Amino acid sequence: MVVDELTDVEVDRLFQAFADTTRRDILVRALVSDYSVSGLAAHYAMSFAAVQKHVAVLERANLVTKEKRGREQIVRVHLDALRRARRLLEEYEAIWRQRVDRISDILAEEEGASPT
Amino acid sequence: MVVDELTDVEVDRLFQAFADTTRRDILVRALVSDYSVSGLAAHYAMSFAAVQKHVAVLERANLVTKEKRGREQIVRVHLDALRRARRLLEEYEAIWRQRVDRISDILAEEEGASPT
């Protein structure tokens, strides 16, 4: 199972980062092409500082890193974290599938053992 | 693209629900087998009411529904929400892949147009 080498707190931060529309939007923009923090901020009806904070949350979740380019700070997505989160959810679905299999096995056995 | 028929707020709640270790644990237990709220609460070093609240958060995210069985309330996982969340993350990864493809296309064209 292994649930990835992430600690609970790291996973908390990861999903926390996804749990805001603005942050998901920032993420998509940064996925599509390169953006500076102020380049991102231009798209939202909130202060630069607010966007800066959102980027910081994405950073803390290791979803994003900033790279200095002249006086700008380019936001780049770190794909690994995205994959990890996705795999976690896949594992949950796998657990469900195992349960379903287990139950149908039991039903199959019971039918074999005591057929009505 | 469609990003699923979920509203932003619903997606917020979905990821918010995942953003807590206790809730993820509850989810796994409920995925593995049937649990009442108090059955779940027995496993955690916190009050029954706290666990009740966590279940409520999972409910609000549509990850879980409660089903009355006698005096107990059985927590069942609603798999759809799990799948939706996973698909969202997959879409983000797809966006990234498209970008990579686009860039390598451009590089290929440039090489074809003006080979050094």
Add this chain to the structure above:
DNA sequence: CTCATCTACAACCATGTGGTTGTACGTTAG
């Protein structure tokens, strides 16, 4: 019936979150 169990919910508290404004500092354009 009576009592223990399971649940629901309100009130409260500390801390976190998402937003603001203001100030300061490095960097680039003119």
Add this chain to the structure above:
DNA sequence: CTAACGTACAACCACATGGTTGTAGATGAG
């Protein structure tokens, strides 16, 4: 050099979150 730009960060505010205790209502066991 100077002005404008991009960033960083602190202080503040309203509200959400994760926890607590306490009270009360259904339901099942004996």
